Structures are given as structure tokens and as C-alpha cells.
Amino acid sequence: AQKITQTQPGMFVQEKEAVTLDCTYDTSDQSYGLFWYKQPSSGEMIFLIYQGSYDEQNATEGRYSLNFQKARKSANLVISASQLGDSAMYFCAMRELSYSGAGSYQLTFGKGTKLSVIP
Amino acid sequence: GAGVSQSPSNKVTEKGKDVELRCDPISGHTALYWYRQSLGQGLEFLIYFQGNSAPDKSGLPSDRFSAERTGGSVSTLTIQRTQQEDSAVYLCASSPYQETQYFGPGTRLLVL
Numbered sequence: 001a002q003k004i005t006q007t008q009p010g011m012f013v014q015e016k017e018a019v020t021l022d023c024t025y026d027t028s029d030q031s032y033g034l035f036w037y038k039q040p041s042s043g044e045m046i047f048l049i050y051q052g053s054y055d056e057q058n059a060t061e062g063r064y065s066l067n068f069q070k071a072r073k074s075a076n077l078v079i080s081a082s083q084l085g086d087s088a089m090y091f092c093a094m095r096e097l098s099y100s101g102a103g104s105y106q107l108t109f110g111k112g113t114k115l116s117v118i119p
Numbered sequence: 120g121a122g123v124s125q126s127p128s129n130k131v132t133e134k135g136k137d138v139e140l141r142c143d144p145i146s147g148h149t150a151l152y153w154y155r156q157s158l159g160q161g162l163e164f165l166i167y168f169q170g171n172s173a174p175d176k177s178g179l180p181s182d183r184f185s186a187e188r189t190g191g192s193v194s195t196l197t198i199q200r201t202q203q204e205d206s207a208v209y210l211c212a213s214s215p216y217q218e219t220q221y222f223g224p225g226t227r228l229l230v231l
Binding site: 004035037042043044045046047050091093097105106107108109110111112 | 150152154160161162163164167169175178208210212217219220221222223224225227
């Protein structure tokens with residue numbers, strides 16, 4: 001079974017500083033995908049970044065980068081130059097990439113980290 | 120283009136009543152998912168539709184929950200005889216086959 005662990009219930013960061021949100025995962029699958037979503041107070045889940053288990057380069061999307069350490073089974077999200085609008089819940093999620101039976105495409109989510117950006 | 124839409128945005132109902140939640144996926148997305156998010160928790164998978172294949176219902180918490188997807192597009196999640204523990208945000212997502220899921224704004228359900 002897949003499991004995602006986010007050990008930081010809450011984080012504070014000064015505006016314009018960088019912040020790292022931790023995510024570790026557990027899976028017996030060789031082929032999987034890792035995702036980060038942002039959930040502002042409005043409630044919508046916004047896709048931020050994706051990393052495939054066979055990708056050799058760490059994923060980057062604008063101010064977001066994913067620090068992928070496969071041997072450690074970690075997929076930390078790094079947000080550079082934090083902005084007030086980055087204040088939100090952040091969820092790490094994963095799913096299998098190869099079909100292995102019913103239910104293999106759903107995302108497994110961590111419990112999230114609440115990020116607060118301080119002016 | 121238009122994103123995933125869900126209705127209603129909020130629903131308050133009395134214990135024991137039935138409710139229907141609607142999801143309109145992104146046009147052309149063949150996969151549709153329902154998740155539930157209880158207060159302060161991550162998302163819990165409920166059900167998955169892919170094209171014309173039989174849905175994966177492995178996440179439905181009880182037989183009071185059911186969902187259908189008509190014409191490979193709009194989906195309805197039905198909760199019969201609602202209980203207070205059903206209070207949560209119900210999120211729908213859609214994706215092209217095996218690709219990134221994009222979420223709707225959710226329906227906030229409160230069972231009194």
C-alpha cells in the first residue's frame with residue numbers, strides 16, 4: 001500500500017525567503033508519480049508540480065521545485081521567493097504509473113502542511 | 120478553457136435525507152475521480168471512472184454512497200440516508216488518461 005507522510009503540520013516563512021515543505025513516501029511500486037497541490041482557503045486543489053519516479057532531473061515549475069531523493073523516498077517541495085499569496089495548505093500525493101489492477105490510478109495524499117507567509 | 124465545475128457549492132441537509140452532488144469535468148478528460156476531505160484531513164479516494172470501463176468503487180465507505188457517470192461526462196455522487204459523519208468537502212477531479220488530475224472547487228456538505 002502507498003503512504004505519504006508530511007511531518008510539518010504548520011510552517012512559517014518570511015516574505016521573499018525560500019521554504020522547504022517535507023514529504024516522504026512509502027511504496028513497493030517501481031513506477032510511480034509524485035505530485036504537489038496547493039489548497040488556499042477557497043478550497044480548490046491547485047496542481048503545482050509533478051515528478052516521475054524515473055525522471056533523472058528534479059522537476060521545476062517557476063518558483064516551485066521538487067527535491068527528489070529516490071533512495072530516501074523523499075519528495076520535498078521548495079518554494080523560492082515566498083509571496084503572501086503562497087499562504088495555503090500544501091499536499092503531497094502519489095500514485096502508481098503502471099496499471100496493476102483496479103484502483104491503481106487514484107492519488108494517495110498526505111495530511112498536508114499549512115504554510116503561512118509573514119510580511 | 121473551463122475547469123472542473125461542481126454543484127452545489129454548499130449543501131446543508133438533515134440527517135437521514137439523500138443528497139446528490141454533481142461534477143462536470145474538463146471537456147475531453149476521460150478519467151473522473153471523487154474524493155472526500157474531512158475537516159483538517161487529506162483527501163480520501165472514493166470512486167474512479169475511466170471511459171466506458173466499470174468504475175473502481177473500492178474507496179466508497181458504505182453502500183449508502185453511489186456514483187454514476189452519464190455519457191462519459193457529467194458525474195453524480197449520491198449519498199443516501201446521510202449521517203453526521205458524512206459532513207465533509209467532496210472534491211471531483213478529472214484527467215486525460217493516466218495524467219495529472221485537475222480538481223474542481225468542491226461541494227461542502229454539512230449534515231445536521
